[in-house]
Amino acid sequence: MLAEVPGRKQAARLVEYAQDEDEFGGQYPWPSVSRSDADYNGTVGDYWRGGVWLPLAYMSTKALETYGYHDVAHENARRLLAQMSETYKTFEPHSIWECYSPSAARPGQRVDGENLTLVAQDFCGWSALGPISLFIENVLGFYNIDATARLVEWRKTGWGEQGIRNLRFGDVHTDIVADGDTVRVVSDKEYVLKVNGKKYKVKAGTQAFTLK
Structure with missing residues (x-):
């Protein structure tokens, strides 16, 4: 397989x-x-x-x-x-x-x-x-972390507070934490975050996304 x-x-x-x-x-x-x-x-x-x-x-x-x-x-x-x-x-x-x-x-x-x-x-x-x-x-469900593509793919399950802090891949340093259908991200570089197949463009700084 x-x-x-x-x-x-x-x-x-x-x-x-x-x-x-x-x-x-x-x-x-x-x-x-x-x-x-x-x-x-x-x-x-x-x-x-x-x-x-x-x-x-x-x-x-x-x-x-x-x-x-x-x-x-x-x-x-x-x-x-x-x-x-x-x-x-x-x-x-x-x-x-x-x-x-x-x-x-x-x-x-x-x-x-x-x-x-x-x-x-x-x-x-x-x-x-x-x-x-x-x-x-x-x-946790972060099944694909690709430094070359600057991509993180997350298979998020459940609705409690969950995620990962202090994740480093390539030159990116980021926190990704969800609470319910809101995902808060802190990053020092841009990258693409995919949550359950939906894409979100992360910018440098602090931001929040409402899951679709």
């Missing part, structure tokens, strides 16, 4: 797997192999036998977006970030981990003979894709 190889019917079938708790969905989405696979280790993940890896989760999320399945991308991203947050709060040492368990809010573990070993901690390489990229792009 990321390479846009499947047709629409094939993609829809793959999305069913992304939502199925017995495959790649559920409370702890994106195990590295399907839960129905004979080699799946649902207890600890055992690295690539079920462990949740952020690079795979991120690519799978972008694949869903490519075919317009933003709701599924949002929900799986939210659940994965909830798992990372709960792990950080409840598991000691408090850290960002190399990969995560496919069945609990805890780090993944490797099976070495009869021994279990925790995966690497303080792993803010690819694992930072979760709390940074997935949070901004899929939970």
